[in-house]
Amino acid sequence: MLADNRFIPHVEKYKTTKIEVPPRLTRRRHSTVGSDSPPSIHRCGHDRLRLRGTIEWMTVPGRVEAAEILLSLDPPAWFLRHARAVGEVAGWLAARIAATGTTVDRQLVEAAALLHDVDKALPADDPARALPHGDGSAAWLTRQGHPELARAVANHPVTRLIDGERYQRWAAFASREERIVAYADKRAGQRLAPMAARFASWRRRYPEGWSVEEARVVFERARRLEADVCRAAGVAPEDVRRLAWTGPALEAARAPRAGS
Numbered sequence: 350m351l352a353d354n355r356f357i358p359h360v361e362k363y364k365t366t367k368i369e370v371p372p373r374l375t376r377r378r379h380s381t382v383g384s385d386s387p388p389s390i391h392r393c394g395h396d397r398l399r400l401r402g403t404i405e406w407m408t409v410p411g412r413v414e415a416a417e418i419l420l421s422l423d424p425p426a427w428f429l430r431h432a433r434a435v436g437e438v439a440g441w442l443a444a445r446i447a448a449t450g451t452t453v454d455r456q457l458v459e460a461a462a463l464l465h466d467v468d469k470a471l472p473a474d475d476p477a478r479a480l481p482h483g484d485g486s487a488a489w490l491t492r493q494g495h496p497e498l499a500r501a502v503a504n505h506p507v508t509r510l511i512d513g514e515r516y517q518r519w520a521a522f523a524s525r526e527e528r529i530v531a532y533a534d535k536r537a538g539q540r541l542a543p544m545a546a547r548f549a550s551w552r553r554r555y556p557e558g559w560s561v562e563e564a565r566v567v568f569e570r571a572r573r574l575e576a577d578v579c580r581a582a583g584v585a586p587e588d589v590r591r592l593a594w595t596g597p598a599l600e601a602a603r604a605p606r607a608g609s
């Protein structure tokens with residue numbers, strides 16, 4: 350990861366086979382443009398296309414794939430409830446923002462929101478566990494082939510709001526998608542709640558955490574984030590709801606496992 354939190358596109362790690370690319374695939378997202386040499390095209394084992402050498406094509410996991418990634422970690426019930434709540438709040442906000450005509454990557458928002466806390470569910474010996482919360486999720490998802498989710502998951506923790514220089518940089522440059530994920534995590538513990546209730550729960554769980562002044566600064570910054578996201582969605586904070594997409598996605602993700 351670069352100093353400004355951008356990730357260097359990861360190196361192709363899948364077994365590859367040369368194929369011809371249908372024209373429709375030219376609409377898929379890409380990350381960087383480099384040398385002038387003509388790219389060779391490969392298909393990886395996960396049905397992703399990458400143009401080696403000049404452009405790397407990235408595929409944001411869809412709803413079912415995101416659910417499969419989450420289930421692969423065998424998350425406990427409390428973890429799953431929180432991930433689903435954040436995923437559905439974020440999904441609802443992204444849908445509202447899209448409905449206003451503002452460009453937003455709803456698929457990225459939903460996947461990143463569902464997977465934002467994966468570093469808490471990793472085995473103790475996973476190297477990502479050694480990283481700060483959020484950065485660990487980003488590193489693990491990057492290792493799984495999803496660097497496109499890294500920024501949104503890395504910058505969601507509430508502790509980022511007290512992290513002086515990093516916060517200033519994030520507040521200035523964060524994408525719409527990152528802001529939605531960060532805000533949704535502040536609206537949902539086990540269920541959707543006002544932001545003040547979420548902060549009260551953090552204070553109860555971590556009474557030695559912040560000084561009174563730090564808590565005031567963090568909440569003020571969170572309020573700014575709330576105002577920004579809710580303004581984009583055209584709603585008041587008390588009117589935020591959940592988009593019920595995780596149930597069907599988890600059910601579909603579990604289906605092949607049941608028969609295997």
Ligand SMILES: [Fe+2]
Binds near residue numbers: 465534
């Ligand atoms: Fe969370």
